[in-house]
Structures are given as C-alpha cells and as structure tokens.
Amino acid sequence: MAREVVRRVSGVGDLEASVATVGCPYKAGELASRARDRMQRHTGECPECRGVLNTLRRMLGRLGVLPPLSGAPQASDIAAAVRARLPEHNSS
Amino acid sequence: MFPGDPDPESDLIARARSGDPDAFAELVGAHADRVYAALRRFGLDGGEAEDVAQEVFVRAWRGLASFQERAQLSTWLYRIAFNEAQRRLSRRGPPLAERDSEGESSVEAIAEASNLGPEARALDSEFEAVLERALSELPVEWRAAVVLRDIEGLSTEDASAVVGVRQAAFKSRLHRGRMRLRSLLEPYLGFEAG
Numbered sequence: 001m002a003r004e005v006v007r008r009v010s011g012v013g014d015l016e017a018s019v020a021t022v023g024c025p026y027k028a029g030e031l032a033s034r035a036r037d038r039m040q041r042h043t044g045e046c047p048e049c050r051g052v053l054n055t056l057r058r059m060l061g062r063l064g065v066l067p068p069l070s071g072a073p074q075a076s077d078i079a080a081a082v083r084a085r086l087p088e089h090n091s092s
Numbered sequence: 093m094f095p096g097d098p099d100p101e102s103d104l105i106a107r108a109r110s111g112d113p114d115a116f117a118e119l120v121g122a123h124a125d126r127v128y129a130a131l132r133r134f135g136l137d138g139g140e141a142e143d144v145a146q147e148v149f150v151r152a153w154r155g156l157a158s159f160q161e162r163a164q165l166s167t168w169l170y171r172i173a174f175n176e177a178q179r180r181l182s183r184r185g186p187p188l189a190e191r192d193s194e195g196e197s198s199v200e201a202i203a204e205a206s207n208l209g210p211e212a213r214a215l216d217s218e219f220e221a222v223l224e225r226a227l228s229e230l231p232v233e234w235r236a237a238v239v240l241r242d243i244e245g246l247s248t249e250d251a252s253a254v255v256g257v258r259q260a261a262f263k264s265r266l267h268r269g270r271m272r273l274r275s276l277l278e279p280y281l282g283f284e285a286g
Contacts, residue, residue: 055277059270059273060270062223064242067220068129072125072128072129075125078120078128078145079118082120082153083116085146087113089111
C-alpha cells in the first residue's frame with residue numbers, strides 16, 4: 001500500500017527511488033527540485049503520504065548511525081591474519 | 093593534517109604498491125571494520141565474513157596495480173567484497189523461505205519470541221536487532237543497495253559501480269529495498285514517533 005501511495009505521489013517512475021530521501025539530511029539534493037516541490041505540496045495535504053515519508057526519514061536516520069555489529073573481530077586481528085598471508089617485503 | 097601535507101592513505105597505498113606488506117597491513121587495519129560489517133550485512137554469517145574479509149584484502153593486495161587512485165580505496169574494497177560475498181552466497185543454494193510455516197516473518201517472530209512490549213521495542217539495542225533482522229530479510233540485491241547507500245554512505249554513483257549496474261537500476265533496487273524495510277519496521281518506527 002505504502003509503495004503505491006508513494007509511487008502515485010511521485011508520478012515519475014525513475015525518480016521514485018529518490019522519494020524515500022525527501023527531507024533526509026544525509027541525502028539532501030538527490031531528488032530533483034520540481035519533484036521535491038510536488039512531493040512537499042502533496043505531503044502537506046495528505047496524512048497518509050506524510051506518515052510514509054516520516055517513517056522513511058526516521059528509518060534512514062537510524063540506518064546511517066548503526067553501531068558496529070556485535071561479535072565483530074578486531075580490525076587489528078584481521079590485519080595480522082592478512083599480513084601473515086603476504087610475502088615479506090623485498091626492498092633490494 | 094594541513095593543506096599540502098601528503099594524504100597518509102595515499103602514502104600507504106604507494107608504499108604497498110611498491111611491495112611493502114606492512115604498509116598494506118596498515119590499510120587493512122583502517123578498512124577492516126567496514127569491510128567486515130558490509131560482508132555481514134550482504135548476508136554472510138560471522139565466521140564467513142571474517143574469512144571472506146581476509147580474502148578481500150588478499151585479493152586487493154594482488155590487484156593493487158589495477159587500482160585507479162582517482163577512485164576511493166574504500167569503494168574499490170567494497171566492490172571486491174560485494175563480488176566475494178555474491179560468490180559465497182551463490183554456493184549456498186536457494187535462500188530459505190522468508191516466512192515460516194505459519195506465515196510469520198522473522199522480524200515479527202523476534203518480537204513475539206522476546207515478548208517485547210512497545211516500551212522494550214523502543215530501546216535502541218532492541219530496535220537495532222530488529223532492524224538488522226529486517227535487513228537480512230530483504231532480497232540480496234535490494235539489501236546490498238540499502239547497505240551501500242544508506243548504511244555505508246556511498247554515493248549512488250559509487251554504489252552502483254560497486255554492484256556493477258547502471259544508476260537507474262541501482263535506484264530501483266534501492267527504492268524497493270527501502271520500501272520493504274520500512275514496511276517490515278513500520279510498527280517500530282511508528283512507536284518511535286511517540
């Protein structure tokens with residue numbers, strides 16, 4: 001449902017990929033300004049689309065600040081393991 | 093660093109290209125966290141991601157001569173990582189069904205199994221677990237688009253180059269991935285709105 005709503009709002013098939021970034025500080029400027037204006041006008045009047053965009057904005061904000069994964073190895077351990085697989089430096 | 097100072101990474105790359113494995117190991121240390129995290133989020137488990145991360149860097153070492161310095165080293169590493177992850181994932185056979193026999197997605201199952209109430213759902217660590225699980229439920233191509241663009245922060249141009257598709261195709265995958273993810277997370281995102 002949400003996808004159809006956003007698709008209808010954008011009215012521009014190719015630009016719909018950017019619709020999800022409207023208002024997102026991380027992706028500012030990605031949407032062409034005319035489409036963005038049209039979207040902003042519509043979401044000012046349509047609570048359903050405004051809700052979709054608000055949750056998208058919130059989700060993108062969280063994705064951009066995800067912490068390191070639990071259980072990740074130390075970068076230094078990976079570096080040491082890789083180093084052990086490389087040949088010695090022959091500087092002569 | 094001051095203007096005019098040499099970029100330390102460029103210096104390490106130059107030394108690595110001349111055959112200095114210690115310089116390359118420094119580069120590995122600087123990029124290992126991001127490569128490992130991307131591999132996990134592309135769909136590999138912890139052990140696989142650790143193995144493949146090493147393989148990514150060994151391949152990068154062997155291919156340093158072909159690295160174009162006008163590109164970011166991190167973008168080049170993501171590309172190798174993406175290709176290695178696809179190779180590993182393709183050996184697994186068809187993906188498991190996204191929904192169990194009762195039609196419940198694993199994102200929903202997390203909430204039920206943990207008996208999470210709305211307040212618990214709002215906790216950062218719980219939400220992050222749900223988000224990671226929801227991400228893992230996306231089709232591989234959509235997931236990679238979201239990982240590269242929205243988590244790793246690559247530009248659309250760089251991210252589409254990493255996965256080897258045109259920008260229009262990449263944007264389509266990204267949009268679909270975002271919308272599916274939003275749909276999976278809607279109950280949690282709604283509660284967060286307060």
